[in-house]
Amino acid sequence: MDVSTSVQDIETTRRLPAFPSFREVLDNAHPGEALASKQFYALADGDFSTTFQDRLLDCRSRAWFIRHEETGHVRLASKQCRLRWCFHCSEARQQFITSAVLPWFSKVKMPRLLTVTLKHSQVPLDEQIDHLYDCFRKLRNRKVCKDAIRGGIWFFQVTYNQKTEEWHPHIHALLDAEFMLHAKLMSDWYSITGDSTIIHIRNVDNPEKTLSHNARYAARPSAILKIPKSLWPELFSAFNKRRICGTWKSARKISLRPSKPEDSEKWHDVGGFRTVIAMKENDDNAQAIFEAWTLGIPLDENINMNNVMDEVDKIVEESRPPPKWELEPFLDYVEFK
Numbered sequence: 001m002d003v004s005t006s007v008q009d010i011e012t013t014r015r016l017p018a019f020p021s022f023r024e025v026l027d028n029a030h031p032g033e034a035l036a037s038k039q040f041y042a043l044a045d046g047d048f049s050t051t052f053q054d055r056l057l058d059c060r061s062r063a064w065f066i067r068h069e070e071t072g073h074v075r076l077a078s079k080q081c082r083l084r085w086c087f088h089c090s091e092a093r094q095q096f097i098t099s100a101v102l103p104w105f106s107k108v109k110m111p112r113l114l115t116v117t118l119k120h121s122q123v124p125l126d127e128q129i130d131h132l133y134d135c136f137r138k139l140r141n142r143k144v145c146k147d148a149i150r151g152g153i154w155f156f157q158v159t160y161n162q163k164t165e166e167w168h169p170h171i172h173a174l175l176d177a178e179f180m181l182h183a184k185l186m187s188d189w190y191s192i193t194g195d196s197t198i199i200h201i202r203n204v205d206n207p208e209k210t211l212s213h214n215a216r217y218a219a220r221p222s223a224i225l226k227i228p229k230s231l232w233p234e235l236f237s238a239f240n241k242r243r244i245c246g247t248w249k250s251a252r253k254i255s256l257r258p259s260k261p262e263d264s265e266k267w268h269d270v271g272g273f274r275t276v277i278a279m280k281e282n283d284d285n286a287q288a289i290f291e292a293w294t295l296g297i298p299l300d301e302n303i304n305m306n307n308v309m310d311e312v313d314k315i316v317e318e319s320r321p322p323p324k325w326e327l328e329p330f331l332d333y334v335e336f337k
């Protein structure tokens with residue numbers, strides 16, 4: 001199967017239709033990454049299936065503006081695929097993880113960052129990850145860590161060195177921890193792994209920045225555009241159903257799974273994404289919804305697109321929100337000008 005990324009493919013993606021779906025707008029803003037996700041899942045599906053590709057294609061193809069009945073705030077809700085290598089889902093997940101972990105990490109007594117890795121080798125990725133996870137669990141149970149660490153959250157990352165043709169798996173952990181002697185950590189890490197002395201620990205000056213950077217790995221453990229396509233199947237199978245982040249001790253209370261907001265019944269549909277975007281230049285209500293969303297101002301409760309929805313629905317095949325929807329965190333992700 002030819003999965004080369006041609007300039008022509010990207011240019012085609014960049015031409016937006018008159019009634020763009022939310023998905024088309026996002027793809028248009030990140031054409032290279034969006035195309036790579038599609039090609040990645042085409043390889044994962046193989047020649048006789050389109051299961052992953054269908055799920056990916058449906059991601060955010062339908063989205064709706066919703067208004068909170070008390071505050072008047074407008075947000076976007078959409079149907080999302082939650083596939084690990086979907087670029088849009090992983091961007092959303094990074095934002096979710098950052099907002100979920102920040103209340104804990106910004107208040108810890110001593111924010112610190114620990115990074116561990118294995119000695120570089122030609123061992124298959126799957127086995128290297130198993131070994132790294134096992135060693136990291138043992139390290140957390142060593143006296144030096146048990147005594148000093150009050151709590152932590154770990155993230156997995158893998159890069160690939162094209163020159164040496166080796167995978168480089170790492171674990172980064174944000175900690176609330178007292179001072180730990182580096183020499184002691186290093187000798188423990190060496191005795192656990194049998195061959196690796198690569199372990200770093202440092203104080204964190206800006207918890208939000210460090211967290212946001214590391215939360216990216218909880219979303220996608222590797223940037224697929226930087227990995228040769230011939231290795232994507234190995235990457236896919238090594239991470240299939242594998243946890244890539246976790247918490248322990250005082251950070252255990254943090255939920256790393258997004259859930260529907262508690263007040264979800266207070267949010268009401270005011271118009272489909274395509275309808276509002278297509279009509280915002282010519283329709284006062286569409287313009288008001290769009291402005292309320294982009295500027296973060298409350299929307300008057302009588303404003304919605306119900307008067308035109310039925311008509312426009314026929315053109316853009318947009319249906320009302322299904323029972324399962326999720327809030328979009330994407331406000332700073334794409335410019336809608």
Ligand SMILES: [Zn+2]
Nearest residue numbers: 059081086089
């Ligand atoms: Zn997705």
